[in-house]
Amino acid sequence: MADIKTEKLSLRFGGTAAVDGVDLAVPEATFFALLGPSGCGKTTLLRLIAGLERPDGGTIRLGGRPVAGAGLFVEPGERCLGMVFQSYALWPHMTVAGNVAFGLNRLSGPDRARRVAEALRSVGLEEFARRRPHELSGGQRQRVALARSLAVRPGLILLDEPLANLDAHLRQSMLAEFRRIHHQSGTTFVFVTHDQSEALSVAGLVGVMNRGRLEQVAPPDQVFRRPATPMVARFVGQGCTLPVEALSTSDGRVIVRLGPRNAEVPGVAGPGPAWLCLRPRDLRLAEGAGDIAARVIGLRFEGGDHVLSALPEGIDAADPLEVRSEMPVALGTLIGLSLKGGWVLPREGAARTVAAAPQPVGA
Numbered sequence: 413m414a415d416i417k418t419e420k421l422s423l424r425f426g427g428t429a430a431v432d433g434v435d436l437a438v439p440e441a442t443f444f445a446l447l448g449p450s451g452c453g454k455t456t457l458l459r460l461i462a463g464l465e466r467p468d469g470g471t472i473r474l475g476g477r478p479v480a481g482a483g484l485f486v487e488p489g490e491r492c493l494g495m496v497f498q499s500y501a502l503w504p505h506m507t508v509a510g511n512v513a514f515g516l517n518r519l520s521g522p523d524r525a526r527r528v529a530e531a532l533r534s535v536g537l538e539e540f541a542r543r544r545p546h547e548l549s550g551g552q553r554q555r556v557a558l559a560r561s562l563a564v565r566p567g568l569i570l571l572d573e574p575l576a577n578l579d580a581h582l583r584q585s586m587l588a589e590f591r592r593i594h595h596q597s598g599t600t601f602v603f604v605t606h607d608q609s610e611a612l613s614v615a616g617l618v619g620v621m622n623r624g625r626l627e628q629v630a631p632p633d634q635v636f637r638r639p640a641t642p643m644v645a646r647f648v649g650q651g652c653t654l655p656v657e658a659l660s661t662s663d664g665r666v667i668v669r670l671g672p673r674n675a676e677v678p679g680v681a682g683p684g685p686a687w688l689c690l691r692p693r694d695l696r697l698a699e700g701a702g703d704i705a706a707r708v709i710g711l712r713f714e715g716g717d718h719v720l721s722a723l724p725e726g727i728d729a730a731d732p733l734e735v736r737s738e739m740p741v742a743l744g745t746l747i748g749l750s751l752k753g754g755w756v757l758p759r760e761g762a763a764r765t766v767a768a769a770p771q772p773v774g775a
C-alpha cells in the first residue's frame with residue numbers, strides 16, 4: 413500500500429501546460445478516480461506518477477519515498493507500482509499464466525506458480541491459465557492485465573481508461589470486479605476516466621481535472637452535491653450554472669436574486685455575483701409561478717419522461733435549464749420552475765463564506 417503526494421507538479425508540452433502545478437494527496441489503500449474532459453491532463457498526471465514522464469517542476473512521493481523532484485528521478489521499474497492500460501498490453505504468444513508470471517522472474521519456480529495461481533484466483537480466471545489472449549473476451553483480457561499487475565504485489569496500481577474498449581454492460585460488471593479486487597488487495601488504485609458515472613460509482617475519492625489543474629478532490633457525493641468550482645458543477649451530473657446575485661448568507665444558506673424573485677439555496681457564496689449550480693433533479697415544474705420563470709424552447713422524450721428545455725426569463729446570460737415533466741408542454745409556453753435543491757458558488761473575485769456548509773436541499 414502506498415499513498416501519493418505531489419507538490420506543484422508540472423509538465424509542459426511546447427505551449428501546452430498538460431499538468432500545471434498539481435498538489436495532490438491520495439491516502440494509502442484509496443480507490444482514487446481521476447476524472448475530466450478529454451485533453452485535461454489525466455493521462456499525463458498518471459504517467460508522471462508512473463515515471464513514464466519526467467516533470468518540469470514539482471515533486472512526487474509514493475509511500476513517503478521521493479521518486480521525482482529537483483535532481484531526483486526514480487525509474488518506473490523501481491517505483492513498486494503496476495499499470496493497466498485500455499489496450500491490455502498482453503503478450504499474444506504467451507499463455508494467460510505466462511503473461512501473469514511476466515514480472516516475477518526473481519521468484520523461484522514454485523513461488524512464481526503460487527503467485528500466478530493466487531493472482532488468477534483473485535480475478536476469477538484460474539481455469540483460463542493455459543489459454544492465450546486471443547481465446548479470451550475483452551473483459552477476461554482486462555482481468556488478466558489486472559492479475560499481472562496484482563501478481564507483483566505493488567503498493568499502487570495505475571489504471572488508464574481500463575474499460576474503454578468494453579461494451580456498456582461489461583463495463584458495469586468490470587467496475588464491480590475492480591471494487592471487489594481493490595477491497596480484497598488493499599492496494600491504492602488510481603483510475604483514469606472521462607466517464608463521470610464510472611468515476612463516481614467506483615471511487616472513494618475523486619479528483620476532477622481541467623486544463624492541467626485539479627479543480628476539486630473529494631468523495632463522490634461531495635463532488636456531486638458541493639462542486640467547488642463552476643467547471644465541476646457543469647461537468648458532473650449534467651449540471652448547469654446560472655449567473656445570479658447573492659443577497660445575503662446565513663448558516664450555509666444563501667438568498668439569491670433570480671430575475672424578479674428571490675430564493676434561498678444552500679451554498680458558500682457571500683453577498684455579490686454568484687453562480688447557482690443546478691442539476692435536472694434540483695428542479696421541478698411548478699403548479700404556479702415557482703422560483704424561476706422560463707420559456708420552453710425544446711422538448712424530447714427520454715427515460716419515460718418528457719424533458720423540457722427552458723430558457724430562464726429576466727436572468728441575463730442564462731443557459732437553458734432542463735426539467736422533467738409527465739406531460740408534454742408546447743414550445744413557447746411560459747412555465748414556472750420550483751427549486752428542490754442547488755448550490756451557490758461565488759463568481760470569480762466574489763466573496764466565499766468560510767462557515768461549514770450544510771447538505772443541499774434534497775441531499
Ligand SMILES: Nc1ncnc2c1ncn2[C@@H]1O[C@H](COP(=O)(O)OP(=O)(O)OP(=O)(O)O)[C@@H](O)[C@H]1O
Pocket residue numbers: 425426428429430448449450451452453454455456457606
Ligand atoms: N507527448 C505529447 N506531446 C505533445 N503534447 C502532448 C503529449 N501528450 C499529451 N499532450 C497534450 O497534453 C494535454 C493533456 O493530454 P493528456 O493525454 O494527459 O489528456 P487526457 O485528459 O488524458 O485526455 P484523454 O481523456 O483524451 O485521454 C493535451 O493537450 C495533449 O494534446
